[in-house]
Amino acid sequence: MLKKVAFLAVASLALASGAASAAQVSDNLAVSADITGTCTLTSAATLSFGPNPSTGSNIDAQQDISVNCTTGVDYTIGMNNGANALGLVRRMVSGANFMSYDVYTAATRAGAESVAAVGTAAPANFIGTGTGAGQTITVFGRIPSQSTPPVGTYTDTLVVTLQY
DSSP states (O other): OHHHHHHHHHHHHHHHHHHHHTOOOOOOOOOOOOOOOOEEEEEOSOOOOOOOSOOSSOEEEEEEEEEEEOTTOEEEEEEOOOTTOBTTBEEEEETTEEEEEEEESSTTOOGGGBOOBTTSSSOOSEEEEOOSSEEEEEEEEEEOSOOOOOSSOOBOOOOEEEEO
């Protein structure tokens, strides 16, 4: 009889534990991610017009700026008029001497393509949409034909602004 009771006790424990492992409870786990729009800007060190003996004809140069924005982020790149501007005229300086120049959005360097100062009512400058990879923007510079200023190294600094 003792063997029979022990067998029944073990059998009922096995049935009870089998019933417990067969129970199941479910719930949902929400998953989310926020992709924030961001951009980085790398401007070239110098838009260099090189050495020139005269400004009797146009002197052209170009330089690349790199922008990298999250896919789908719209951006605009503009520039100020520089540290030595006289109104809307960009100027480089050497001592007390000035030489005018301008920067453009296209290689044709037409007046309407001049890069307007940030914050002016002029049309937007470089406009794009992020691809998630680096994009190259080329800035086209021109020293227009003018009276040749005195010998010197002429410089200016433009602030490049990326808005997104």
